Amino acid sequence: xxxxxxxxxxxxxxxxxxxxxxxxxxxxxxxxxxxxxxxxxxxxxxxxxxxxxxxxxxxxxxxxxxxxxxxxxxxxxxxxxxxxxxxxxxxxxxxxxxxxxxxxxxxxxxxxxxxxxxxxxxx
Numbered sequence: 114x115x116x117x118x119x120x121x122x123x124x125x126x127x128x129x130x131x132x133x134x135x136x137x138x139x140x141x142x143x144x145x146x147x148x149x150x151x152x153x154x155x156x157x158x159x160x161x162x163x164x165x166x167x168x169x170x171x172x173x174x175x176x177x178x179x180x181x182x183x184x185x186x187x188x189x190x191x192x193x194x195x196x197x198x199x200x201x202x203x204x205x206x207x208x209x210x211x212x213x214x215x216x217x218x219x220x221x222x223x224x225x226x227x228x229x230x231x232x233x234x235x236x
Contacts (some may be wrong), residue, residue, distance in 0.1 A: 114193050115140040116148040119209060120195075122230035127201055133230050140225070142180035142190035146212040148185060148188040148223055149194045151205035151232075160195060161207070176202070197236045208233050210229040 121133035127129040135147070148163040163172045171183050182195040192209055206229040214222030 115211065117209065117225055117227040119227040119230045121218070122207065122232045124233045125230055126200060126235050127231065128198055129234075130195070130197045131232070132196065133209070133232075134191055135193075135227050136189065136191045137211065137225065140189060140211070143181055143187045146217060147192040147209060148212055149181075149187065149192075149209050149222040150220055150223075151203075151207045151226060153202075156205075158208070158220055160220075163212065163217040164192065165217070174218075182232050196232070199232070201236050204232060204234045 116138045118136040120145050121131060125131055127128065146165040148156050149161040151161050152158040160174050161177055162181055164183045164185050173181065174201060184193045208229050209227045211225040212222060212224035213224040218220040
């Protein structure tokens with residue numbers, strides 16, 4: 114069984130930077146791609162970013178492209194989401210998950226979810 118340990122997040126001001134981390138244990142970390150999703154209050158869960166097994170392949174939603182960077186450290190079995198120049202629209206509960214299917218932007222193609230990291234951005 115895969116265990117996910119999340120860290121990072123909190124309350125920051127607009128324009129700040131922060132880094133979210135997800136450490137996966139109990140599985141073959143390097144064999145999978147991983148995704149980040151978020152759910153803002155009153156909204157559906159949406160795709161944020163993903164990184165494939167090859168560290169050079171990353172995908173981003175249009176609203177974070179150029180501001181967020183996803184990365185992975187295979188020896189540490191950890192996936193990161195570096196968030197720069199955050200805005201109030203980035204306030205949400207962020208989740209990381211392991212990609213079990215072919216669609217890197219669909220929550221239904223992911224398993225082994227974290228419990229969520231709350232990010233609140235104040236104006």
